[in-house]
Amino acid sequence: MDSFQENVILNINSDEIKELEKGVKTLFKNSDRINLNITGLDKNFNEEEYRLQMKKISEFLIKELENNGVLKELNLLTDTIFLDKHENCMAGENTIIISPKEKIYTCCAEYSNNPDEFIGDLERGISKDYSKRLYETKNSNLCRICDAYQCKNCVYINRLYTNEINVSPSFQCRKSHIERDISIDILEKLKLLSEEIELPALREIKREDYLDPISKFSEGVENFIGYYKYNK
Numbered sequence: 001m002d003s004f005q006e007n008v009i010l011n012i013n014s015d016e017i018k019e020l021e022k023g024v025k026t027l028f029k030n031s032d033r034i035n036l037n038i039t040g041l042d043k044n045f046n047e048e049e050y051r052l053q054m055k056k057i058s059e060f061l062i063k064e065l066e067n068n069g070v071l072k073e074l075n076l077l078t079d080t081i082f083l084d085k086h087e088n089c090m091a092g093e094n095t096i097i098i099s100p101k102e103k104i105y106t107c108c109a110e111y112s113n114n115p116d117e118f119i120g121d122l123e124r125g126i127s128k129d130y131s132k133r134l135y136e137t138k139n140s141n142l143c144r145i146c147d148a149y150q151c152k153n154c155v156y157i158n159r160l161y162t163n164e165i166n167v168s169p170s171f172q173c174r175k176s177h178i179e180r181d182i183s184i185d186i187l188e189k190l191k192l193l194s195e196e197i198e199l200p201a202l203r204e205i206k207r208e209d210y211l212d213p214i215s216k217f218s219e220g221v222e223n224f225i226g227y228y229k230y231n232k
């Protein structure tokens, strides 16, 4: 990449995560914003390595800010600092996909992997009852108590791994909470620098002692009897 690009999309598979810092730093030489997308996420995701890589990237972002007064943006680390609500793709809630055959799907992954699961077509509009309310963040017991606003909350991943549209598998939440944790380091630095550098409003993000918000959920439920195994 020779010329400067305002916005770059970086797709990296979860088994290539050791190369993350290197890839991100290379792209930032010619860009001020990267939208990072980790593909192939599942329960074997290497959380320790991810934290290490994201930590190094956050240190790089902080150094850039101190030296050049520019906050380079990595969506998964910097967006949540400036958001006040969840910013996922809103599949099935506010967005739909139309296929070349004019069928309507809740999301592009449904179209690619489950072509028979369309919810309507261009002629008739949305004609199947696909339980839209389950796609709405406000109706997810976990997401509505969670402020990892940068999280993709991929409903396709939810359905694939928990058989529920609005229940995320633990590995998706834990990944997002690693990002959330590291965002706090950047936020603290930004607060210190906010007197010298003009910045949009910063929000408060509280440190939590868990990575899976089901831990918080279970505290608020009397006689919570879970068969769901998770690591805090």
Ligand code: SF4
Binding pocket: 089, 090, 091, 107, 108, 109, 110, 152, 153, 154, 155, 156, 157
């Ligand atoms: S639900 Fe997941 S797979 Fe579907 S569009 Fe959103 S992020 Fe992509």
Ligand code: SF4
Binding pocket: 086, 142, 143, 144, 146, 147, 148, 151, 152, 153, 154, 168, 172, 173, 174, 176, 177, 213
């Ligand atoms: S971390 Fe989990 S609970 Fe929070 S928004 Fe993402 S999927 Fe929902």
